[in-house]
Amino acid sequence: MDPWVVTMMLSGSLFLAGVALAGFLWAIKSGQFDDEKKMMSQVHFDDEQELNDAAQQQKKREELKKKEYRPE
Numbered sequence: 001m002d003p004w005v006v007t008m009m010l011s012g013s014l015f016l017a018g019v020a021l022a023g024f025l026w027a028i029k030s031g032q033f034d035d036e037k038k039m040m041s042q043v044h045f046d047d048e049q050e051l052n053d054a055a056q057q058q059k060k061r062e063e064l065k066k067k068e069y070r071p072e
Contacts, residue, residue, distance in 0.1 A: 027033060
């Protein structure tokens with residue numbers, strides 16, 4: 001392989017790695033990986049049945065909100 005090919009491949013891969021790192025750091029700073037609801041649900045509900053019941057209750061609340069809000 002010619003040296004310029006290796007140089008181009010190396011510089012391209014470093015550029016793409018830099019873009020990926022910048023995107024990852026932006027995601028961390030903007031809170032994309034923060035999921036407090038999930039962590040709190042795991043703390044509040046010990047077993048799978050309780051977690052399923054809580055999810056069903058949440059769905060019912062959302063359905064009631066949709067029924068209450070009817071723009072005319």
